[in-house]
Amino acid sequence: MSILKTRITDAVKAAMRAGDKPRLGTLRMISAAIKQKEVDERRELDNADVLVILDKMVKQRRESVEQYESAGRDELAAAEHAEIAIIGEFLPQPLTDAEIDALVTAAIRDSGAEGIRDMGKAMGLLKPQVQGRADMSDVSARVKAHLQ
Incomplete structure (x- = not known):
């Protein structure tokens, strides 16, 4: 268990x-x-x-x-x-805005994403790292903003 x-x-x-x-x-x-x-x-x-x-x-x-x-x-x-x-109470500590931005930047770099079409690659790397610690719609918006 x-x-x-x-x-x-x-x-x-x-x-x-x-x-x-x-x-x-x-x-x-x-x-x-x-x-x-x-x-x-x-x-x-x-x-x-x-x-x-x-x-x-x-x-x-x-x-x-x-x-x-x-x-x-x-x-x-x-x-x-x-x-x-x-x-x-059962979720891990939420990530700060700075931590989310750092993870987004690293995921974009590591996935080789260059545009909106590659957003799925970056999100695939990010999701396990931020699950339960950040709002995924907020993370998605940040990735999209970085890739535009």
């Missing part, structure tokens, strides 16, 4: 003991997403796979927050923010 899955399982147990229902609900949702992916792929997930799931969950919640806030549903947006905070 991956270290990240173990941490999530331990957090579920702690939330159950503490009677923290909102936190427990979010942690169970994370566990269910991991188990579903394992069943679908018929293999045990490693830390990188779990990070991809967590990153996707945070992205979905950010999109929901935008929709709720534009619709004036602040209570639902607050609930999504709370879930983002809980999921974020």
Whole structure:
């Protein structure tokens, strides 16, 4: 079992003991997403796979927050923010803007990308390095800006 899955399982147990229902609900949702992916792929997930799931969950919640806030549903947006905070506990430290720029520059150099058509090469190198640590749409925009 991956270290990240173990941490999530331990957090579920702690939330159950503490009677923290909102936190427990979010942690169970994370566990269910991991188990579903394992069943679908018929293999045990490693830390990188779990990070991809967590990153996707945070992205979905950010999109929901935008929709709720534009619709004036602040209570639902607050609930999504709370879930983002809980999921974020299991993600690695986010990269700073300077770190992202350095990784983008290195990936463009290492991939030999010379224009927008080569953007996929650079993104292929970047994705494993920034997964769960930076918003991929932001990284993609930075790569695109460097290649133009």
